Amino acid sequence: MDPWKQRACENAEGLEKEIARLSLLTGPIREELPLITKYQDFWNQARCITTQFKQVKPLAKEDRDRLWKQFSDLCGEVKTKQGLEYGTLQKLSQGHYDEIMALLEWAVLPEDAPVNDIGKLVEYGHTLRVAGELLGRYKQEMIAKHKKKCFERIQAIRKVHNAAWDSFNEGKDREEMGTRSRLRENLENNYERCRKAAVALEDFKGIADELQSKIATAWNEEWRADAIARLTATQRRIRDIEDGIHKLETWIEEDTRTLRGE
Secondary structure: OOHHHHHHHHHHHHHHHHHHHHHHOOOHHHOOOOOOOOOHHHHHHHHHHHHHHHHOOOOOHHHHHHHHHHHHHHHHHHHHHHHHHHHHHHHHHHHHHHHHHHHHHHHOOOOOOOOOOHHHHHHHHHHHHHHHHHHHHHHHHOOHHHHHHHHHHHHHHHHHHHHHHHHHHOOOOHHHHHHHHHHHHHHHHHHHHHHHHHHHHHHHHHHHHHHHHHHHHOOOHHHHHHHHHHHHHHHHHHHHHHHHHHHHHHHHHHHHHHHHOO
16 A cells, blocks of 8 residues: 555544544533533543644545544534533522522621621621632532632622721730630631531431321331331430530630630
């Protein structure tokens, strides 16, 4: 075979294999990835193949046209699918954006808030922290402009919070400020633990209600006995959580008094 034709055939086979590998990136293997990153590998590989079309020589015209059409059709299909899914992503992102921005409104310190009201500073700071955590959790499901606006809003509110804490700490020596910083961190952590415990408490109470309903309607004694045993364990867990919440509330109150200097 003519050396030019042999080399051209090898180049065509190489490009065909690359396009076949590219098509694998559109399959179910990527269905579980977040929408915003789902096609990232595909387009990275597609750019590499585009470069190969420009650089690979020799290549017969009929092979180039055939392979380019195959490659272009595949990219077109993915672009159409991605566009449809992007519409879904925008709606999902809008929901996350609205949730975070609504929470941030609760994190804004009132203009007339006294700087020595530690409870308020910690409470509003905790809300700001939760909003930041949500942004981190949802970032793969949000479009760039929504993430940018949320981030900028968080930064602006945090700046006001930091200024309020600076005013509160004004005149305090370094050792005392270190102690207050630790107390503030403890307060924020305990607020978060208290919030999570309250959510868990509601969940277990719901489970207890379901079990009580099963016990009342059970016609099988074995099932009834099993439900009673599970209800007993659930009620014990509810008491433990309630005791934990009480302790957290006590610690929050004690740390708040300490920060106030009481």
